[in-house]
Amino acid sequence: MSMKLTSSDALLLVDVQSDFCPGGALAVTDGDAVVPVLNAWIAAARQGGAKVFASRDWHPADHLSFAERGGLWPPHCVQNTPGAAFHVDLNLPEDTVVVSKADQADHEAYSAFDSGELADQLGAAGIQRLWVGGLATDYCVKASVLDATQIPGLDVHVIVDAIRAVDVTPGDGKAALEAMREAGAILEDAAPA
Numbered sequence: 294m295s296m297k298l299t300s301s302d303a304l305l306l307v308d309v310q311s312d313f314c315p316g317g318a319l320a321v322t323d324g325d326a327v328v329p330v331l332n333a334w335i336a337a338a339r340q341g342g343a344k345v346f347a348s349r350d351w352h353p354a355d356h357l358s359f360a361e362r363g364g365l366w367p368p369h370c371v372q373n374t375p376g377a378a379f380h381v382d383l384n385l386p387e388d389t390v391v392v393s394k395a396d397q398a399d400h401e402a403y404s405a406f407d408s409g410e411l412a413d414q415l416g417a418a419g420i421q422r423l424w425v426g427g428l429a430t431d432y433c434v435k436a437s438v439l440d441a442t443q444i445p446g447l448d449v450h451v452i453v454d455a456i457r458a459v460d461v462t463p464g465d466g467k468a469a470l471e472a473m474r475e476a477g478a479i480l481e482d483a484a485p486a
Contacts, residue, residue, distance in 0.1 A: 295367040296426070296483045297341055298337050298343040298465065300344075301421040301422065302344075302366050302420065303324055303420040304334055304335065304344070304347070305346045305405060305411075305423055305424065305426075306348070306427050307348050307425060307427030307433050309327060309328065309380050309426050309428060310328060310370055311375060311377070311382050312374065312376035313369070313428040315326075317369070318367055318369040318370075319366055319367060319370075321429045322457065323365060324428050324429070324457050325380060325382075326457065327427060328382050329382075330426065330454050332383065333485055334452060334485045335385070335463035342469055345385065346389065346392055347379060347385055347390070347406035348391075348411075348437065349393070350433075351370065351378065352377075353372060354358050354368070354372075357398060357401060358401055359426050359442050376445045387418075391413050392405050392408075392427070393412065394408070396427045403436040404440045405433070406440035415447065416444075420447065422448045425450065425451050426431035426451075426452040427455070427456060429457060429458055431459055431468070439472070442477045451473055451479070462484065466471070
């Protein structure tokens, strides 16, 4: 089965950044494996007139999520560093809308919808279906999908082969998938047309 994207669709690429891929400061196992899958979806979006959004962690150097400030994580995705850049092989269109999050030292944000701007942009563009892939399943993908399911009239699809989990505790990724499904997201294994 394959899905054809149209101008009423949007693709949300969550945090496909160097620091979350192998060799990065907070690498997700096989994180870079999402890139070719997402590139196929980007090509389908371009062909069908769908909009492409890409969220990114955009942390100041003293962000509260970092271990030195009592947070859970090593420093990662620090603004204007190579680790914060989108993966070099990700074929982002020139008109991709970049959504920066967690860009204030004392504010955490896992969801691409945290600021409210993304929801407004989707509404203004008349988006009816949102397709989500990226990193990581059990953190920023889950938070973004759960927020997206709260937007009235928006069908939310998780591209299962375009996400990877951190699995700090084994099974976190599977639990995240179940939480997203229970919230009304469609776990999608179709390929783009």
